[in-house]
Amino acid sequence: MPDKKPDTTDDLVTALLRSSRVLVAVAARSLAEVEDVVTVTQFRTLVVLSGRGGTTLRALAESLDVNASTAQRMVERLVAGGLVSRRTGDTDRRQVALELTDEGRQVVERVTERRRKEIARIVRRMPAETRAAFVAAVDAFGDAAEEPRVGAVEEILWGWATGSATAGNV
Known part of the structure; x- marks a missing residue:
């Protein structure tokens, strides 16, 4: 029986799944120090806000791929925790701007730095x-x-x- 050419797509998918397990484990460990402050989903919300420098509730919901009411509940918890600020627009009071507070930004930076260090440790072993x-x-x-x-x-x-x-x- 002739040697079968390896299916590089399947091999790549398998390798990426393995890599994703590693990265999920790194992500989970990096959140351990703030698990009493935010959940994984709340942290994702903070990261999106960090990346946008602020946004509206509708845009946040779209970025998170959730409905507006789900995003609203998430934002309420983050505002109550002092991680997100909310202010109404100057010209349209229905327009609400969401931004990270300094404390929210520090959470994102602390968790991300921990991830960076752990990933760097793994990369150095390659x-x-x-x-x-x-x-x-x-x-x-x-x-x-x-x-x-x-x-x-x-x-x-x-x-x-x-x-x-x-x-x-x-």
Whole structure:
């Protein structure tokens, strides 16, 4: 029986699923220190607000892919916890702007920095000769998913590129 050519799509999907398990575990551990402050879903909300620099309830709900009432309940809890501020528009009082408070921003930065450190520890254990190919593959995957490149997001949000982080990244 001739050797069957490996199904690279299936192999890639399997490898990405394995990688996602690693990243989910890193994410869960990074949230452990703030689990009494926010849930995973609430943290995702904080990250979206961090990335947008503020937004409306409708836009937040769309970004989270939830209905407006679900987003409203989430925002209520985050406002009550002092992590999000809410203010009405100057010209249209029905328009409500949502933004992270300093405390909310600190939660995002603290959790993200912890993730960055743990991921860096894992990357340092990878063979150096495979890192460039891994970066290219992950970038291609992110591009296919239409996800902005991390360096671009960091530069926009915090004015620094990947490498020497002082603030944490999304």
